[in-house]
Amino acid sequence: MVRNKNTLFNVVLAVMYAITVPSLAALGESRLGVYISMFALEYFVAAAVLRPRRTTVDFVAAALLLAFSLAVTLRVLEVLSS
Amino acid sequence: MEGYNAAGVVISIVGAAVAAYSYFVALSVPLTALGVGMLVVGASIAITPAKPVPGRAIKMLLESSVANTEALLEEVGATGKAFYVPVKGGVYAYVPLESASSSPPRPTEAPKGLVTEHGGVRYLVLMPPLPRLGEASNLEEAVTEVLVDLTELCDSVKVARGEGLVVELKNPRARVGAGRFRSVMGSLEACAVATVVASVLNRVVVVEAEADHGNRRIVKLKVL
Numbered sequence: 001m002v003r004n005k006n007t008l009f010n011v012v013l014a015v016m017y018a019i020t021v022p023s024l025a026a027l028g029e030s031r032l033g034v035y036i037s038m039f040a041l042e043y044f045v046a047a048a049v050l051r052p053r054r055t056t057v058d059f060v061a062a063a064l065l066l067a068f069s070l071a072v073t074l075r076v077l078e079v080l081s082s
Numbered sequence: 083m084e085g086y087n088a089a090g091v092v093i094s095i096v097g098a099a100v101a102a103y104s105y106f107v108a109l110s111v112p113l114t115a116l117g118v119g120m121l122v123v124g125a126s127i128a129i130t131p132a133k134p135v136p137g138r139a140i141k142m143l144l145e146s147s148v149a150n151t152e153a154l155l156e157e158v159g160a161t162g163k164a165f166y167v168p169v170k171g172g173v174y175a176y177v178p179l180e181s182a183s184s185s186p187p188r189p190t191e192a193p194k195g196l197v198t199e200h201g202g203v204r205y206l207v208l209m210p211p212l213p214r215l216g217e218a219s220n221l222e223e224a225v226t227e228v229l230v231d232l233t234e235l236c237d238s239v240k241v242a243r244g245e246g247l248v249v250e251l252k253n254p255r256a257r258v259g260a261g262r263f264r265s266v267m268g269s270l271e272a273c274a275v276a277t278v279v280a281s282v283l284n285r286v287v288v289v290e291a292e293a294d295h296g297n298r299r300i301v302k303l304k305v306l
Contacts, residue, residue, distance in 0.1 A: 006130045013126060017119035025112035032105075035115035039122055051231055053131050055087075060125045 009052035016042045033071030040068035090127025097121035140233050141256060147211040148270055152263040158206055164267045165306075166210065166280040166287040169193070173277045176205040177266055186286040186306045210267070212274040224282050225249065225275055235271050236299075246290060247303040249275050254299045268292060272301045279303055 020038050029035070043064050101117025104110045155177065162178035165186045176187045180203055187200035193207040212228065222241040229235045229251065237253040256270040267273045268289030280287040286306040293300050 010123060010127050010130060014123045017123060021112055021116050021119060024115070030111050032111050032114055032118075035111070036118060039115075039119060043122065043126075052126075053231065054129050055131050056129050058129065060122060060129065063125075064122065 005050045006052045009046055009050040012046050012050065013043060016046065033074060036064075036067045037071050040064035084132035086132040087128050087130070090124045090130070093124030094121050094128060095124070097124055141235065144211050144233070144235075144270060145256065148263050151208060151211065151267070152261075154206070154208070155262045155266050160206055160262070160266055162266070163288050163290075164208075165205075166276040166289075168280045168284050168286070173210060173280045175208045175210050175267060175273075175277075176200075177208065179204045179206055186288075188286070208267075210273050210277045211270065212277060221279065221282050225278050228278050229271060229274055233274070235274065239275075247279060247287075247305055249279075249301045249303065251275075251299045251301065253297050254294075268301070269299070271299060275301055276303055279305070 017039060020042065021035065024035055024038065043061065047058075047061065097117045097120025099117070100120060101114050104113035104117055158179060160177045160179060162180075164175040164177045167174050167176050167187060167189065169189050169192050172192065174189075174193060176198075179197070185201060187198075187203075187205055189198070189200065196207060198205055198207050212233065222239060225241060226239045229239055230237065235254060235256050236251040239252075240250040242248045242250070251271055254269070254271045268276060269292060272289045272292050276287045276289050279285075283305060288304045288306065290302040290304045292302065
């Protein structure tokens with residue numbers, strides 16, 4: 001039994017990531033941006049639902065948002081240039 | 083650093099190593115993603131408070147504070163509604179000691195004594211049990227931060243502006259049976275909401291009414 005929502009958040013995140021990686025790999029996904037975008041989405045959904053406490057600024061969220069933005073931008077540029 | 087957080091740092095380092103090796107040597111995207119995932123989860127563990135103050139402990143402290151305030155209000159025989167007044171970064175509850183005062187006190191500096199006088203009316207000046215915590219500037223976010231995230235006094239908060247301000251609290255949990263406190267300051271949750279609202283809006287606030295509807299409590303505030 002997970003005792004608090006902070007720990008629950010980390011457990012949920014790890015479980016979601018552990019499901020995401022083999023699922024996308026099984027689908028033959030070979031773009032790293034897709035994996036990272038999924039990680040970012042899952043992180044923000046779990047954070048919105050469980051609202052974990054943080055000891056510092058949530059730099060993980062900032063880094064994931066940046067990575068997600070980068071992946072989306074690259075994908076858009078790729079589509080536009082093709 | 084607690085062992086729990088240190089474990090997060092270790093997981094992050096291992097994840098970064100796995101990601102780098104998989105990307106540059108093994109040339110495997112799924113394994114690289116696995117490494118990145120470990121890096122994220124590890125970093126998340128590293129910034130998670132290892133021993134947060136349990137909400138239950140906070141509630142017990144608040145309830146004891148309410149009991150003390152209740153005794154004081156009983157002693158002075160206060161019956162008028164408290165004004166939550168923001169003064170220089172803090173919020174004070176001004177409880178009228180005489181016939182109900184309709185005009186709120188507007189102090190320019192922090193009160194120095196337990197009893198103070200404004201506009202010919204004497205007020206008992208109290209610090210509300212729950213000061214404003216957190217730094218959110220949006221009203222709903224600030225109330226949520228204090229009542230949901232930090233003290234776990236309720237599950238969620240909705241703020242609506244109409245005539246005054248209406249705040250809906252889902253599953254309020256404090257069970258404080260202090261009658262005088264409730265009639266003067268509002269319930270513990272209403273008191274906390276009024277304190278946060280007064281601080282965020284920098285206006286005087288009064289708990290006008292509150293009512294329970296099933297698992298929800300509706301708090302009506304008057305902003306003066």
